[in-house]
Amino acid sequence: MPASSAHTTAAKEPAAARPTHPKGAPPAPGRRKREFTTRRGLVIAAYMAPAAIFVAIFTYYPMVAGSQMAFRNWKLADLTDTSWVGLKNFQDVFADPAWGTVLTNTGVWVVASIVPQLVIGFALALWLRRRFRFRGVYQALIFFPWAISGFLIGILFRWLFNGEFGVVNDLLQKAGIIDEPIGWLSDPQTAMAAVIVANIWYGVTFFAIMILAALQSIPDELYEAAALDGAGKARTLFRITIPYIRTTLALTVLLRVIWIFNFPDLIFGMTGGGPNNETHIVSTWMIKITQQGDYGRASAIGLLIVAGLLLFAIFFLLATRERKEARSR
Amino acid sequence: MTKPVKSGTAAVALGTAAVMVMSGCSAMGGGSGGTVTLNMVESLTNPTRTDLLKDLIADFEEQHPKVQVNLISPPTEQADQKMQQMLQSGSGVDVLEVRDLTVGPWSTNGWLYDMKKDLDGWKGWKAMTGNAVNAGEFIKGHTYFVPYGFYGLSLFYRTDLIKEAGFSKPPASWADLEKQAAKIHDPAKRRYGYAFRGGANGNSNVTAAISAYVADRIDPENGYQLKDGKTIFSAPEAQDAVDMYFKLFKKASPKSSVSWGYPEVVEGFSNGSTAFLLQDPEVIATVRESKAVTEKQWNTAPLLTGPSGKTVQPLATAGWGIAKGSKHKKEAVELVKFLSEGKASTTFSKKNSLVPIQKAAASDPFYKTGPWSSYVTMTKNPEKYQNVVQPRSVAWWTEWEQKADADVQKVLLGKMTPKQLLAEWDSFWTEKWKQEK
Numbered sequence: 001m002p003a004s005s006a007h008t009t010a011a012k013e014p015a016a017a018r019p020t021h022p023k024g025a026p027p028a029p030g031r032r033k034r035e036f037t038t039r040r041g042l043v044i045a046a047y048m049a050p051a052a053i054f055v056a057i058f059t060y061y062p063m064v065a066g067s068q069m070a071f072r073n074w075k076l077a078d079l080t081d082t083s084w085v086g087l088k089n090f091q092d093v094f095a096d097p098a099w100g101t102v103l104t105n106t107g108v109w110v111v112a113s114i115v116p117q118l119v120i121g122f123a124l125a126l127w128l129r130r131r132f133r134f135r136g137v138y139q140a141l142i143f144f145p146w147a148i149s150g151f152l153i154g155i156l157f158r159w160l161f162n163g164e165f166g167v168v169n170d171l172l173q174k175a176g177i178i179d180e181p182i183g184w185l186s187d188p189q190t191a192m193a194a195v196i197v198a199n200i201w202y203g204v205t206f207f208a209i210m211i212l213a214a215l216q217s218i219p220d221e222l223y224e225a226a227a228l229d230g231a232g233k234a235r236t237l238f239r240i241t242i243p244y245i246r247t248t249l250a251l252t253v254l255l256r257v258i259w260i261f262n263f264p265d266l267i268f269g270m271t272g273g274g275p276n277n278e279t280h281i282v283s284t285w286m287i288k289i290t291q292q293g294d295y296g297r298a299s300a301i302g303l304l305i306v307a308g309l310l311l312f313a314i315f316f317l318l319a320t321r322e323r324k325e326a327r328s329r
Numbered sequence: 330m331t332k333p334v335k336s337g338t339a340a341v342a343l344g345t346a347a348v349m350v351m352s353g354c355s356a357m358g359g360g361s362g363g364t365v366t367l368n369m370v371e372s373l374t375n376p377t378r379t380d381l382l383k384d385l386i387a388d389f390e391e392q393h394p395k396v397q398v399n400l401i402s403p404p405t406e407q408a409d410q411k412m413q414q415m416l417q418s419g420s421g422v423d424v425l426e427v428r429d430l431t432v433g434p435w436s437t438n439g440w441l442y443d444m445k446k447d448l449d450g451w452k453g454w455k456a457m458t459g460n461a462v463n464a465g466e467f468i469k470g471h472t473y474f475v476p477y478g479f480y481g482l483s484l485f486y487r488t489d490l491i492k493e494a495g496f497s498k499p500p501a502s503w504a505d506l507e508k509q510a511a512k513i514h515d516p517a518k519r520r521y522g523y524a525f526r527g528g529a530n531g532n533s534n535v536t537a538a539i540s541a542y543v544a545d546r547i548d549p550e551n552g553y554q555l556k557d558g559k560t561i562f563s564a565p566e567a568q569d570a571v572d573m574y575f576k577l578f579k580k581a582s583p584k585s586s587v588s589w590g591y592p593e594v595v596e597g598f599s600n601g602s603t604a605f606l607l608q609d610p611e612v613i614a615t616v617r618e619s620k621a622v623t624e625k626q627w628n629t630a631p632l633l634t635g636p637s638g639k640t641v642q643p644l645a646t647a648g649w650g651i652a653k654g655s656k657h658k659k660e661a662v663e664l665v666k667f668l669s670e671g672k673a674s675t676t677f678s679k680k681n682s683l684v685p686i687q688k689a690a691a692s693d694p695f696y697k698t699g700p701w702s703s704y705v706t707m708t709k710n711p712e713k714y715q716n717v718v719q720p721r722s723v724a725w726w727t728e729w730e731q732k733a734d735a736d737v738q739k740v741l742l743g744k745m746t747p748k749q750l751l752a753e754w755d756s757f758w759t760e761k762w763k764q765e766k
Contacts, residue, residue, distance in 0.1 A: 077437065077724030078438070079438045164583045186584065186585040186587030186588040187587075191588075272529055274734070274735070275527075294728075
C-alpha cells in the first residue's frame, strides 16, 4: 500500500513540471533561474518519464478501463453481453439491504481503529524518543508488525480469538475475568470488536514510526527553553511537541484513514465478513461482489470508494490548512 | 522523505520493464527445433501437488521427446481469476485445470476446447468408473475436461468416543448422528459432538442433509431439483432435514462453530476435541498427522442416509481441459490422455487423496482398507449412495453460496427460522431457473 501511494505522488510531478517547460522564457529572471526552467526542467522530466509512463500504463489506464465497467453489464459468467446499462449497477448497490450495514461498519471500523492507533502510537513514539539501553532492540520489536502481511495477521488473530481453542479466552479465563469462553468471531456483537483490536495492534506501529521521525526533528533547544520558563510536561506537550509535528500528524492521519478504509486483508483473514455479513466494510464488500463475478457492480462500488475518499481528502486537507493559517495570524 | 521514494519508484519501474522484456522473450521462443512447448496451468495449487504434477509431466516428456510442458502454478486463491485473465487474452494457455465450478462460465464464454471428437473411442473411458465417464460430459454433449478424481463427503468419527458413549456402530443415518453426537457432547469437558460448519461453505452440509431426506424424489441430473421440477427446498422432508440439522448445532456442537470454516472443523476433529466431522477425503492425510488422535481412535463411515435409507453423494469434481486458443491441440490432447489413464491417474488420485476415477481402484489394497474403504463401499452401492449432478456450474453459483452461507448463520444466530430459510432458498432457485428459461 505505501508503494502505490508513492506512485501517485510521483506521477503528479511530471504533469506539474510540463506546463513550466513551454513557458520556458519568463521575463528576465536571473541566469540561474532560466537554466532551471529549460535544461533542468527537461532533465527532470526525462528522469520522471519512465515512472510516469509506467504509472500511466499500469495505474491510470486500468483505472479508466475498469471504471467504464461500472456502467456496463459486465458479468463474468457471460461475457457475450456487455452492453451499457447506465446507472443500473449503482442502483443495485444502493438497493441491497446490506449496504447500510456495510457503510455503518466502515465508519466504525475506521474511527474505532484510528483513534487508539494514534493515541497509542503517539505514546510509544514519545517513549521511544528517550534514550535508554537497548532502545534499538525495542524499536525493532515495535516496528515488526508492520512487516507482516495483513492477511497473515488476520489468520493469526482468527486462531487467537477462536472460541474453543483460542489463547484469548484461555488467558481471560485463567485471569478470572470470564467464566465461560466467548465466541468472539461467531457473535456479531464481538466480531467487529475483535477485528478492530487486531487492526489496532497492526496499525499502532505506523504511527509510532512516523511520529518518532517527526519528533526527532524538534530541536532540543526548544525543550530547554521551555524548561527554563518553567513549563510542565503537559504544557510542553501541547505547546511545543504537538504544534511542531502538526503537519506530520495531519498527513499521517489522512494516509491511515485511506489505508484503513481500503484494508480488506485483515477482515478477510479473520471473519470473511461474517457472521451474517456483520463485519463487512466497503472494500471487503466490493471483493465479495467481485467473487460473485459481477464486475460491473464491483466496479461501481470501487468508483464510490474513490469518490468518497477524494471528498474526504479534500475536506481534511482544507480543514488542517485553515488551522495552520489561523495559527500564523 | 519524498526524494528516495521517487528514485525508488523509478528503479522499480525500470526493473519491472526489464523483467517484462526478458520474460516476454523467453515466452515467445517456444518452437525451436520442432519441439512444442505446452503451457499448463493448475488451479487447486499446493506445493506437494505441484511436485507430484512435475513428476508426472517428466514421465510424459520422456515418452514424448518433442513436447515440453511448462507448468504454471498460481496460488490457489487467485488461480481461477488468473486463468480467466489468461483465457480472455486468448493465448498463453494450452492445458488447464477446469473445475465443475468454472466449466459453465468458461465454456459459455467460448474459452474451452471441446475434446469430445478427439476422445471418441479412447480406451481410457473404458477403464473409468461410471461416475467419471458421466463427469467427462459435465456439460451434456461436450467434453470440456476429463475428470482426474472426485471430492466426496464421508463421516469421520472417533471409534473410542462412540464406544465410551455406549454405541457399537458408527452412525449410518443423520438421525443416528444426532443421537450419538448429543450423547458425546460435553462442553464442560471441552468435548464436542459434531464439528459444525457454520462459516464459509456451511451451506453445503445443510444441502447434503436436505438431499439425503429427499433422496427418493431427487432429479439425478440436477441435485437441487425434485423429479416433479420443484426445488428440493420446497419438499416437506426438507423441513425435517433442517430441523434435525440445526438441532445438531444446538445440542451437539461448540457454540462458536457459527463461524467455523474449513480450518476450524478439521482442527476440531484432529485436535481430539470433536467426535464427528463430515469432510472430503483429503482430511484423511491431515488426521493421520495428528498427535492428539492415534490411528486406532478414528475411522470413516459412508455418508449418512435419510429416513428412506438412501442418500445423495454431493460429488465435486475437476479435471484437465484445453484452451480454445491453444495452438498445439494435438499435443495437448495427448497430455490430457496421459494424465487421465493408467499409472499417472492412479498416482495422482492416491497422493492427492481423491476418490479415484479408475475402476481398478476397487481392488487396490490402498482403497480396500482403513479410512478409504468407506469410499469404495459408496462407489459400489450406487442404489443406496446415489450420484446426483450438483448444479455447481450455473452462473449464479457463487452468489448462491454467499447468500446461503449468510442465511445459515442467520438461523444459527436466531435471526431466521429454518422454515424461512427453506422458503428463501426455494424462491431463490425457482426465480433463477425461471430467468434462465
